[in-house]
Amino acid sequence: MSKNAIIIGSGIAGIASALRLRKKGYDVTVFEANPYVGGxxxxxxxxxxxxxxxxxxxxxxxxxxxxxxxxxxxxxxxxxxxxxxxxxxxxxxxxxxxxxxxDTNKFISEAARTFNTSEVSLKNYLRNAKEKYDLTTSVFLEKSLHKASTYLSFDTLKSLIQSHKLDITSTLNSTNKKYFSDPRLVQLFNRYATYNGSSPYQTPGVMSLIPHLEMHYxxxxxxxGMHAITKSLHQLAIDQKVQFRLNEPVKKILHESGVANGVQTEQGSYYSDLLVCNMDIYSTYNLLLKDLKRSDKILRQERSxxxxxxxxxxxxxxxxxxxxxxxxxxxxxxxxxxxxxxxxxxxxxxxxxxxxxxxxxxxxxxxxxxxxxxxxxxxxxxxxxxxxxxxxxxxxxxxxxxxxxxxxxxxxxxxxxxxxxxxxxxxxxxxxxxYGASSNSKFSAFLRHPNFSGRLKNLYFCGGSVHPGGGIPLCLQSAKIVSDLIPDA
Structure with missing residues (x-):
């Protein structure tokens, strides 16, 4: 008999999780409160x-x-x-x-001319952004930070040895001012803090890796339009026999003896071998897990x-x-x-x-x-x-x-x-x-809620309010991290 999985919420991470679990052999049902998918x-x-x-x-x-x-x-x-x-x-x-x-070369030459700065400074900045990305991506963006196995790898050791290059102890604004004197150019690169709902005057300098994502990729x-992402993935999921139950909000996550085993809606109770919650993590605890002790330290983090x-x-x-x-x-x-x-x-x-x-x-x-x-x-x-x-x-x-x-x-x-x-x-x-919690402190970007429950077995979390963060790429990565934590059906 095949195993089944329930996804709570059909945001981009929820649909991506459904597709990944379907590939692993699970029968997947997605519950969505709205009459449409996509969040x-x-x-x-x-x-x-x-x-x-x-x-x-x-x-x-x-x-x-x-x-x-x-x-x-x-x-x-x-x-x-x-x-x-x-x-x-x-x-x-x-x-x-x-x-x-x-075209990066065109950007560098035109920015140097417009903002009266050297091409060398711009090249160094972008090279450093790439280096930060390369040092953190395999550890931070592709794996759970809350599993011991993540820290027992060569990539993690390499990142820790070179952590001084990440500018974690300075703000994004301070990091940008080390490279550029023109306040307009500093402001241009400060703007990338808004990509995770934070302030450039508070979020750490490691966020200067974000321009690399935009300029390199x-x-x-x-x-x-952007809605085509939702429509196409939704259609793919339907083609792969994922079931969507729209207009049916989940009221409670069911669990027994420390194991999550289903959900309750106004239409009844549905049981499953595992659950993936794509709902905002704060609302998940407040609305769906009222009877479970909350992770208050994480949930009290400043909102983005x-x-x-x-x-x-x-x-x-x-x-x-x-x-x-x-x-x-x-x-x-x-x-x-x-x-x-x-x-x-x-x-x-x-x-x-x-x-x-x-x-x-x-x-x-x-x-x-x-x-x-x-x-x-x-x-x-x-x-x-x-x-x-x-x-x-x-x-x-x-x-x-x-x-x-x-x-x-x-x-x-x-x-x-x-x-x-x-x-x-x-x-x-x-x-x-x-984006759930802001990244307005030194380590807040690295201390988001994990992609799994520490209190309930078979309960996982994806989406912008948990690790690794908000925005389409990170939401998709959260679905991949969750999938990697779950064995084949």
């Missing part, structure tokens, strides 16, 4: 416009391809993407504009940032913008002080604009653009969000008007809004945080 990786549609609802950056596409290849399927039959020549366009209030090109856009997103249908095109665009704050340190200390927005937030219709013309009516306009937001601590949304919208409009020398409200034809409260209610992400 944050969903879609918004209105008045002829289509927006990707959540994650908008796609790098390391081989991690998605790998799931198709695992089942001997050519990824191109269901999933396609293109590499972008321009990774991101940056804008500053002083009139400086800069495009980060995918490239920046991509799936055909059909959230997001305030305006989905705008814009009735014209802007040739100076591309897929990814950043309008920087004049006072970056103040922006993050407000986010993490005051739990509010600064008067001049950094604005991110994602426009998939630059490549996917069906995402907006002809002559229009679909703007995904986002600012970093504090986690939800009961703030007056209606007032904050109105104030923030006014500030965003003013900033766009200043930098693009336009009157953007004249061209807005439709609008939808996503705030931390909605993020929390739709995805069970505690306080609406996008």
């Amino acid at each position: 944050k990786l969903h879609v918004v549609e209105k008045d002829g416009f289509r927006w990707d609802a959540g994650p908008s950056l796609f790098t390391m596409p081989h991690l998605v391809d790998e799931l198709f290849e695992l089942h001997d399927i050519d990824p191109r039959t269901l999933f396609n993407y293109k590499r972008k020549e321009v990774v991101c366009n940056y804008f500053w209030e002083d009139g400086t504009t800069f495009s980060v090109h995918a 490239g920046c991509f856009l799936p055909k059909g 940032s959230s997001a305030l997103i305006y989905y705008w249908g814009v009735g014209r095109t802007f040739k100076e913008l591309d897929l990814h665009n950043i309008f920087f704050s004049k006072d970056y340190r103040e922006e993050f002080r407000c986010l993490f200390k005051e739990k509010t927005f600064s008067e001049d937030p950094t604005v991110y604009i994602n426009i998939t219709s630059k490549d996917e013309t069906d995402d907006a009516p002809e002559g229009n653009e679909n703007w995904f306009v986002m600012i970093n937001a504090p986690a939800n601590y009961g703030q007056d969000w209606e007032t904050l949304k109105k104030i923030s919208r006014d500030r965003i409009v003013q900033k766009i008007n200043r930098i693009l020398k336009t009157d953007i409200e004249k061209y807005l034809v439709t609008e939808e809004i996503l705030d931390p409260i909605l993020i929390e209610s739709r995805t069970s992400s505690h306080r609406g945080s996008l």
Whole structure:
């Protein structure tokens, strides 16, 4: 008789876990509270416009391809993407504009000229970013940090011997300032702290490895937008006989004598040989494991940032913008002080604009653009969000008007809004945080909740709130780590 597995939640890590366990011979059932799969990786549609609802950056596409290849399927039959020549366009209030090109040599030469710095400094920085990645990837990104076997390998020994190269004891901002004197270039590289919902003035310098992922592996856009990742993997899972039970939220994880053995929903109880939970780890303990002693030290960690997103249908095109665009704050340190200390927005937030219709013309009516306009937001601590949304919208409009020398409200034809409260209610992400715990301390990035339960046998965890962290690549890696911990059926 075959063994069966239950997955709680159909975020990207949940679907990936289902595919990996199916390959191992398990009969897999995925329970999802929403009427759709994908979690944050969903879609918004209105008045002829289509927006990707959540994650908008796609790098390391081989991690998605790998799931198709695992089942001997050519990824191109269901999933396609293109590499972008321009990774991101940056804008500053002083009139400086800069495009980060995918060609590293071109980026180095143009950055050296724009920011009056040496090519040697840029090359050294990127080389050091690669070295950090190479030293940590096999230990931190590909294995559980909570298993003794991880520390009994040559790779781990090599990393420990060279740990002084990781800049763990300095902040990302301090690390970047060691290489660059121009505050605009420092700010450009400081921005990568937001990729895990942290502050560059608090998160450790090891996070300077993130630019390597983007610049070495490239920046991509799936055909059909980011939501195509969800759709294609969902279809692959269905083809592999994974069962999805939508609109059926899990109410409780069942366990007996220290062994997890099923779930309870409003429709009844379902039993299994093992469970993988893709739900936010804080909400998992608070809602599904109320009768189990909690890992309070980990669960008390500071929450990552959230997001305030305006989905705008814009009735014209802007040739100076591309897929990814950043309008920087004049006072970056103040922006993050407000986010993490005051739990509010600064008067001049950094604005991110994602426009998939630059490549996917069906995402907006002809002559229009679909703007995904986002600012970093504090986690939800009961703030007056209606007032904050109105104030923030006014500030965003003013900033766009200043930098693009336009009157953007004249061209807005439709609008939808996503705030931390909605993020929390739709995805069970505690306080609406996008990445679970922040990485705003020296070792917090290395002390996320493990991918398995220390109290219940046969219970595993995947997704952005546990090891190794948030974002599409790390969520996919969490599914792989979980799969490696589970024996074949």
